[in-house]
Amino acid sequence: MVAVVVVEDERLTRRAISASLRGEGFEIHEAEDAAACRRIVAELSPDVALVDLGLPDADGVALAGELRAKGDIGVIVVTRRSDPAARIEALDLGADDYLVKPVHFGELAARIRSLLRRRRPEPQRRVRLGPWRIDLEARAVTGEGGIARLTRGEFNILARLIEAKGAIVSRDDLLNLISRHPEAADPRTVDVLISRLRNKLGDAQERRLILTASTLGYQVGETSADP
Numbered sequence: 001m002v003a004v005v006v007v008e009d010e011r012l013t014r015r016a017i018s019a020s021l022r023g024e025g026f027e028i029h030e031a032e033d034a035a036a037c038r039r040i041v042a043e044l045s046p047d048v049a050l051v052d053l054g055l056p057d058a059d060g061v062a063l064a065g066e067l068r069a070k071g072d073i074g075v076i077v078v079t080r081r082s083d084p085a086a087r088i089e090a091l092d093l094g095a096d097d098y099l100v101k102p103v104h105f106g107e108l109a110a111r112i113r114s115l116l117r118r119r120r121p122e123p124q125r126r127v128r129l130g131p132w133r134i135d136l137e138a139r140a141v142t143g144e145g146g147i148a149r150l151t152r153g154e155f156n157i158l159a160r161l162i163e164a165k166g167a168i169v170s171r172d173d174l175l176n177l178i179s180r181h182p183e184a185a186d187p188r189t190v191d192v193l194i195s196r197l198r199n200k201l202g203d204a205q206e207r208r209l210i211l212t213a214s215t216l217g218y219q220v221g222e223t224s225a226d227p
């Protein structure tokens, strides 16, 4: 889920923006000032920050620049200030986008999605793995003999391995994917799901669709793009 920190000192505005974005499916963290924002960013590395320029404890323009300097968070300035000087300053400091209040909530959500698309190039969503065509978006696995009926957990594991593009994915990472309480879960659950996944994919040794990387974890065999 895309995580957004909403930095806004006016409680009602913050609540309204947060509620509308939650409704759009974003994970929202509310910050009433720059200090709270820095704490949330350090702890949770959200994907996007919405930054109000008039904050009680910092100049929002400086905060936007500070966040943007970290490089891995998208920054959208949301402000009452509509003067070109404020806009130019914010964009020059590296804000990715700029919206003047009152913001249209639908537009705000669309700007966030657009920002994420620009920052993250679309990963290959359809790949071939051995005899299978895998559509990561539709969560479908199809072969000559029909579709493979994977459970949610099995598919999540397969998708994670494919997204890692042959890099080893640790058991712990896979356990995080399939368990609500990974710290209490048995890592062997992963081995069991991998074994079921291999059965369903008919992964006999010579096909080598899913490889065991000694005790470290698992990796996917060679995939190719499925145009």
Ligand code: CA
Pocket (backbone or CB within 6 Å): 008, 009, 010, 052, 053, 054, 055
């Ligand atoms: Ca304010």
